Amino acid sequence: MVPHPAHPRPEHPAAQPDPRLFNADLAPTRKRNWGTYSVFALWMSDTHAISNYAFASSLFVLGLPAWEVFATLLVGITLVYFLMNRMGHAGHRTGVPYPVLARASWGVYGANIPALIRAIMAVAWYGIQTWLASTAVVLLALQVAPGLDAYDHNDLLGLSTLGWVAFLAMWGIQALLLTRGMEFIRKVQDFATGPVIWLVVLVLAVYLVVKSGGDISLTRSLTGLGVGDQVKESVIGVSLTVTTFLTLVLNYADFARFTPDHRSYRRGNLLGLPLNFTAFAVVAVLVTAGTISVYGEAIDNPVKVIQKIDNPVVTVIGALAFIIATIGINVVANFVSPAYDFANLAPRYLNFKRGGLITAVLAVLVMPWKLYSSALVIQYFLGGLGAFLGPLVAILLVDYFAVRRGRIDVDALFSADRAGAYHYRRGYNPKALVAFVPAAVVSAVIALLPALDAVAPFAWLVGMLVAGGLYLALSGRDTSGRPVPQEIVTSHAELVAAREEAAADGAAVGGSAAATPAPRPETAPAEQA
Secondary structure, three states, rough: OOOOOOOOOOOOOOOOOOOHHHHHHHHOOOOOOOOOOHHHHHHHHHHHHHHHHHHHHHHHHHOOOOOHHHHHHHHHHHHHHHHHHHHHHHHHHHHHOHHHHHOOOOOOOOOHHHHHHHHHHHHHHHHHHHHHHHHHHHHHHHHOHHHHHOOOOEEEEEEEEHHHHHHHHHHHHHHHOOOOOHHHHHHHHHHHHHHHHHHHHHHHHHHHHOOOOOOOOOOOOOOOOOOHHHHHHHHHHHHHHHHHHHHHHHHOHHOOOOOOOOHHHHHHHHHHHHHHHHHHHHHHEEEEEHHHHHHHHOOOOOOHHHHHHHHHHHHHHHHHHHHHHHHHHHHHHHHHHHHHHHHOOOOOOOHHHHHHHHHHHHHHOOEEEEEEEEOHHHHHHHHHHHOOOOHHHHHHHHHHHHHHOOOOOOHHOOOOOOOOOOEOOOOOOHHHHHHHHHHHHHHHHHHOHHHHHHEEEEEEHHHHHHHHHHHHHOOOOOOOOOOOOOOOOOOOHHHHHOOOOOOHHHHHEEEEEOOOOOOOOOOOOOOOO
8 A cells, every 4th residue: 555645734835624524623623631530530431330330240140250250341341441542542643533533444425424323323322321310310309309209100202290300301401511512521520420420339339348247259159150151251241341332442532632642541541441440340249249148139230229228318319429420421422422423414514512412402302211111122223233333443443553554644634625535436435335334234143133142242343353354455554664653643624723713712702813822732753652
């Protein structure tokens, strides 16, 4: 493959970004203030989910000894950590969000295909998480005002009156908070959504360990599972751990673009994934083991554990904590990505805030309580879409590291010129489509066909290998032997966005539209990957 020519420096005369592909939210960022702690808090917000808690507990209840649960999750999350660092490298260097980065491999218009796949999944789960949080609001309301129970027994499109009020309240609060921009999101997760759930589950763990008199074994299998079956379930557990995080691997550039250097996202990933995720799993298993000793049954939902304690103060505090935690999960996993993805469809008319509002509105229209209550929908719709994630991740990473060796012309990502580096054929890269379609079909068949249940947990891996191999064969590898660059890619588009923001700020305060933007921090070229 012939490497792409070096991109122009900002002082080099360059074409204006095409408004069909550009706005200030999609442009390379100049605001790089997500340090190590912010990335760590990002992962606290995402990993402290009831679903992750239940997943760790389910492996224990299935029969894996506690130590083996921890080892399984540590191996799985370490693989996730590796993938996040790879995608973070691309996001940090280019400074652009996922749908813009995807233009390099899919074409400037073709990138809408992977972006919409990710957006559809995010909208569905955004609605589901909002509804799950609203059930905690109902619990809280009934605890504070038992008379509201009279409004919790009717049915209006699947929810009671109280259920609708709680759902719309959660929806409104999130819409108000999340459309205030990425900097506000960073502050919320740094000081609220990340740490709060840790306090609750730690208190639960201490309470149950003390109440059980320490009668908790970390080496005994609850079900007497044999060694061979333990190994099998551990391998499946590793694969499912990776599957859980593939959505965020795909759009991790949305966050890594705001980091000031490579060390920030790597250290934040290390603290937030292998260390924090495994520690959270330890606490989840301790709480679940404690419920067996104290209540005589394994309870894998912390909300139900709180209800078992039967203390109004505990119930109120616990419900509030899980409401806050769910907002954090929605921010990280289900809001940021579709906000950018929808903005990428029509940048001239849609920015991050409007894309976020579209996400919020669609999350109501899909009636998420019906989606979540239907195993068929979860399995065939969301499960089928999930099977596409492996191929999408593979194409992006193979293109960036193997085909281009990190040499991205950022200005060309915003160019609709037919001679542009990423215009390909009418704005679509046929090689990406040829690699993706068969890989997605194979992956979906493995994931959804009942006869292949035994290998279904590995559908993402098969899809990743097929798509990555096909794309590399079609595109060719950069065999120059040059290292992948480390420095931040400079671009004319970045300066255009900065001037637009300065003009908007100047108009808002009656100042000059020609304000000079502050210099952007650079990553030291000598820093090693």
